[in-house]
Amino acid sequence: MEFVNVQELVSTGVAEALAFYFIAALAITLSIGVISDKNVIRAGFLLIGVFGGISGLFFLLQAQFIALAQVMIYAVGITLVVVIALMLTNPRLQNEEAEEEAIASSEPALLKFLDSIRNGFPGLVAWIAFVTVYMAIRSEHWEQSTQTIGEDNIAVIGRALTTDYSLPFEFASVLLLAALIGAIMLAKAEKVEDTDTPREGIESGSN
Amino acid sequence: MEATSSVETRSDFTRFIATFIYAVIVAAGVAIVFAKTTSPGGARQMMSIDLDIWLFAGITVAGIALRYFFAAYSEAVKVIACLGGFLIFTIGHDPMTRYLTLSALLFAIGMYGMVKSRNAVRVLMSIELMLNAVNINLITFARYVDPAGVKGHLFAIFILTVAAAEAAVGLAIVLSIYRNLATVDMDRFNLLRW
Structure with a gap:
């Protein structure tokens, strides 16, 4: 076989x-x-x-x-x-989007055009970022090595993690522990008198 | 590009035809690049006049125009533009450039989604996408520049760790905000406004 x-x-x-x-x-x-x-x-x-x-x-x-x-x-x-x-x-959010679209369709044409420009702005930024990074990649001549990764690369990784990179490795474990405790603290159910309705938000108080 | 103006007034047939025409335009752009790179000396000539950049700009403008005036399907236009642009940018290049370009494209998509989304959980998903794009970058450099030391793999492992921590804390924060404000809409979070 x-x-x-x-x-x-x-x-x-x-x-x-x-x-x-x-x-x-x-x-x-x-x-x-x-x-x-x-x-x-x-x-x-x-x-x-x-x-x-x-x-x-x-x-x-x-x-x-x-x-x-x-x-x-x-x-x-x-x-x-x-x-x-x-x-x-x-x-x-779907209902809110539909409401906003209903408001948008009643606007005059010029305002609608300006609105579409404003909505397209994130796309423009992402487009420029992509093209800039691509031009940087294309014009750079990397010194590529012809050899391939050896079959024992997992052994190399393990050795590096426990010798040269042992300090970042320990820090990563501390970070994970802190993130675990923090996530539990944040997501823990608070004592709310009325559990059915969520508490009144700050936004309604400030506006 | 979201143009809500002409969506209601166009029939499904017009929208489909507009999307199809856009696919044909992008395929023509890819065919031009393919012909250029297979002809002798064509690749260098193409690079010297930045033909690929201009073609990508052209298909982007064509996509926006078809979307705005003929209400072509938004998701389909985005997918066709990204796939066509990716092909235009990577045909005839070495594998390393291909991987790095894919990483840059995924990073840009994640960035767009992060800014554009209103749902906080979708913003976190976009951030995961960006972290993954960075991981592709690191692994590519480990493969093609430093195959003996595989340093990139180590940093990818650390990024995986940080991403897991970020996801746990970020989603816990979203959950906590939802409990207090009863919304996950990014436009309505004004806790840290001033």
């Missing part, structure tokens, strides 16, 4: 390019779905696809450990937390 060596398959040019373009198209499409889907829960589930695609890219880049850690932490852990948060908070 013949076993296909994934490492060799990946390092040959054409197969790598095809796999890369497939995964890249998937990741770009799904990430646009994440930011523009009207249904926020569906956007949360599309996020799993984006993280899975990026984990596939890590496999193509011969980073097996990071790819599997990505699946564990992002595609399962963080997405689960996001979806649970979406279910606990019940956003009624």
